[in-house]
Amino acid sequence: MARSPLPLIAHPAPQAGFEAPFEMLAACHERVHRSLALLQRLQQHLVDMGCDDNARQAARDVLRYFDIAAPLHHQDEELHVFPPLLLGADVALRAQVRQLMQDHRDMEAAWAAARQVLLAIAGHNAGPLALTPAQTAALDQFAALYGQHMVHEDGLVYPAAQAVLSVPALQAMAQDMMARRGVRVPPTV
Numbered sequence: 001m002a003r004s005p006l007p008l009i010a011h012p013a014p015q016a017g018f019e020a021p022f023e024m025l026a027a028c029h030e031r032v033h034r035s036l037a038l039l040q041r042l043q044q045h046l047v048d049m050g051c052d053d054n055a056r057q058a059a060r061d062v063l064r065y066f067d068i069a070a071p072l073h074h075q076d077e078e079l080h081v082f083p084p085l086l087l088g089a090d091v092a093l094r095a096q097v098r099q100l101m102q103d104h105r106d107m108e109a110a111w112a113a114a115r116q117v118l119l120a121i122a123g124h125n126a127g128p129l130a131l132t133p134a135q136t137a138a139l140d141q142f143a144a145l146y147g148q149h150m151v152h153e154d155g156l157v158y159p160a161a162q163a164v165l166s167v168p169a170l171q172a173m174a175q176d177m178m179a180r181r182g183v184r185v186p187p188t189v
Helices: 021-049 053-086 091-122 133-164 167-180
Strands: none
Touching: 021 053, 021 133, 021 167, 053 091, 053 133, 053 167, 091 133
């Protein structure tokens, strides 16, 4: 009996508005989790079902998220979340923020390798497609880098930043996030 295909659709993540920038950042993390889960299902789907239209679409969905949204998310953090914490008195928190900044560089490098694998999947004709051990390792390494990174941001860095950012700083953060994404910035009163 043939196995049924695993669902390879990217389920919609919770929505948040730019008027609440930390809720928006949290929603982005939820989308990262969903995209990484899709990446894992995609790898299993290739083993079970081969490279079909579902696999190619899943690869394109993961590519789209990490090519477009993830870099903007990292910019949000590096422009608005990390700087006030780097100026703070908490030595351990400053060290954690510096590690998160290094994580961004490491994730960018890992994405370059993972991206090549996903491009190969997205462009593959229907039929069997066995990933090499190096290709599987590239996808797994990329996914693993995000796991611990988000734990530190969600559990420590975001709450610390929220505690020190003023209302005008949060409003400026929201406006900048919208502007960099091409969302119309409402006029300030």
